[in-house]
Amino acid sequence: MREAWVIGAASTRYGKLAESAREAATRVGLAALDDAGVEPRAVGHTFVANCFGLTERQGHLGPLVNQGLGIPEVPSVSVESACSSSSAALHEAYVHVAGGFADVALVVGAERLSHLDTLTATGYFAFAADSAFEARNGATFPGLYATLADAYRAAYRTTPEMFGSIAVKNHANAARNPHAHFQREISMATYLASPTVAAPLRLYDCCPFSDGAAAVVLAAREAVPRPAREPLVVRASVRSGAPTALQDRPDLLGIPSTRRAAETAFRRAHLEPRDIGFAEVHDCFTIAEVLALEDLGFFPRGTAARESLEGTTARDGRLPINPSGGLKAKGHPVSATGVGQVVEIFEQANGRATGREVPRTDYALAHNVGATGGSCSVHIFARR
Numbered sequence: 001m002r003e004a005w006v007i008g009a010a011s012t013r014y015g016k017l018a019e020s021a022r023e024a025a026t027r028v029g030l031a032a033l034d035d036a037g038v039e040p041r042a043v044g045h046t047f048v049a050n051c052f053g054l055t056e057r058q059g060h061l062g063p064l065v066n067q068g069l070g071i072p073e074v075p076s077v078s079v080e081s082a083c084s085s086s087s088a089a090l091h092e093a094y095v096h097v098a099g100g101f102a103d104v105a106l107v108v109g110a111e112r113l114s115h116l117d118t119l120t121a122t123g124y125f126a127f128a129a130d131s132a133f134e135a136r137n138g139a140t141f142p143g144l145y146a147t148l149a150d151a152y153r154a155a156y157r158t159t160p161e162m163f164g165s166i167a168v169k170n171h172a173n174a175a176r177n178p179h180a181h182f183q184r185e186i187s188m189a190t191y192l193a194s195p196t197v198a199a200p201l202r203l204y205d206c207c208p209f210s211d212g213a214a215a216v217v218l219a220a221r222e223a224v225p226r227p228a229r230e231p232l233v234v235r236a237s238v239r240s241g242a243p244t245a246l247q248d249r250p251d252l253l254g255i256p257s258t259r260r261a262a263e264t265a266f267r268r269a270h271l272e273p274r275d276i277g278f279a280e281v282h283d284c285f286t287i288a289e290v291l292a293l294e295d296l297g298f299f300p301r302g303t304a305a306r307e308s309l310e311g312t313t314a315r316d317g318r319l320p321i322n323p324s325g326g327l328k329a330k331g332h333p334v335s336a337t338g339v340g341q342v343v344e345i346f347e348q349a350n351g352r353a354t355g356r357e358v359p360r361t362d363y364a365l366a367h368n369v370g371a372t373g374g375s376c377s378v379h380i381f382a383r384r
Contacts, residue, residue: 003221004097005231006381008036009346014181014212014331016114020056024213025110026068032215033069033106037228040069044102046076047093049085049109049335052124055116065108080335082128082370083284085109086214087239087338087377093218094237103223109336110213121209125334128371130245141284142206144246144372146198149287151252153200156302160200164191165309166286167204167328173315174325176355179340181210181331205286207326212333214340230350232342232381235269235363238262244374255373258295262367265378266297269363273297276380277361278320278348280341282369283328292367293321296378320358323348338368338377345381 010031012024019027025048033040046069048062058064062076081088086109093105113121126135129144152158168188174180186204194203224231242257243249249256266272273296281296283289293304298319307313313321324330324344327337345364347353366379 001098002100004094004218004234005221005224005227006216006234006342006346007219007224007227007229007231008032008038008217009215009343010035011179011214011340011343012212013179014210014333017112017211020058021050021053021110021112021213022058022061022064024112025061025065025108028213028215029065029069029106029108032217035229036217038104038217038219040071042104043071043074043106044104045093045096046074046106046108047079047089048076049079049089049339050111051080051082051085051335052111052113055124056112061110081375083282083332083334084338084368084370084375084377085335087366087368087379088375090216090339090342090379091237091239091377094234097218097220104217104219106215106217107339108213108215109339111333111335112211113209114211133245133247141372142198142201145285145287146201147246148252148291148372149200152287152290155253158305160192161188162305162309163205163286164188166283166289167191169308169314170283170322170326170328173323173356174329177325177330180325180329181208182325182329201285207284207328207332210331210333212331212336212340214336214343216339216342216346231384232346232349233384234379235271235382236265236378236380238265238268239375239377240264241375242373244371246372253301254291254295255369255376257373257376258292258367258369261376261378262296265380269380271363271380276319276363276365278323278358279365279367280322280324280326280344281367283322283326284332286328288369289321289326296365296367315356315358323353323356323358338366341366341368342379349383
């Protein structure tokens with residue numbers, strides 16, 4: 001296996017796009033290649049993630065992006081893996097580059113949902129759950145994650161302020177991120193006064209529907225002897241799965257696909273959780289950040305919510321989590337989310353996270369989940 005590097009990255013601002021997902025994907029693809037100092041003709045394969053293109057009456061997005069890049073002859077794969085679509089695309093790009101099938105690969109994730117009303121968008125999201133046993137019985141993702149939050153509260157002593165501290169932290173980080181959907185801080189009082197969406201989850205426990213696109217360029221070390229930016233070395237790229245429906249899980253106190261992916265990723269990287277300096281984790285709801293931190297091995301079961309309240313995961317804490325603002329406040333443009341996490345890690349490594357910098361570190365981790373954990377990707381990156 002060859003050493004694979006992330007050598008360029010780009011993102012739109014998350015929120016509401018006037019352009020289509022196709023246009024946004026092409027634009028960030030070109031921007032990421034320019035950031036890497038790589039011409040489109042050097043790309044050997046593209047991987048384009050998009051879940052809800054059919055809401056714009058457009059599927060098969062990959063070849064259209066290639067056409068916009070001026071490389072229509074280059075092979076492309078369109079990837080759908082719910083909210084983990086672009087991290088799945090990143091894994092496939094890694095396999096191609098590390099395996100010698102391409103010297104340079106472009107990964108793009110794009111989504112546009114703002115043209116849909118909330119009820120319709122929620123319905124589309126529910127398609128990523130178990131349609132027969134969950135969605136058809138009225139379960140949406142706020143309800144499913146509320147079920148996980150209820151189980152957690154029943155097993156461990158938690159307070160609303162513990163979950164609220166995650167929302168407050170992530171909004172504070174997003175307020176310093178020009179890519180973020182929400183660029184303002186909230187107080188604990190604002191969190192506690194927000195309406196209930198699905199008990200015990202409040203409005204500020206939930207991520208927004210966002211438009212957006214993000215892209216990264218992967219290359220073999222041999223292909224870029226003088227990279228234009230400080231590269232990220234991919235130390236591990238691992239995917240795992242789990243039963244899609246909650247009723248088929250052995251317990252509701254964690255996400256098994258995260259645990260398996262993390263264990264394998266740390267083993268392949270020859271690292272342990274304590275080696276990670278900061279992480280971007282999947283926090284579609286505040287309970288999701290709690291479960292991720294425990295499943296990834298950063299904190300023992302039942303302690304992550306309290307650690308958040310105590311400031312451990314703040315930007316100036318022992319383990320900064322989601323300095324971008326996370327899905328919770330940076331936003332969640334479904335198929336752009338996973339690669340957008342890597343954009344944040346790349347920007348931190350290259351001194352471009354002005355105002356939200358975390359201490360310089362040798363290792364960072366990105367964790368991205370599809371639905372309630374039917375699929376999961378964990379990537380570990382190192383400085384060169």
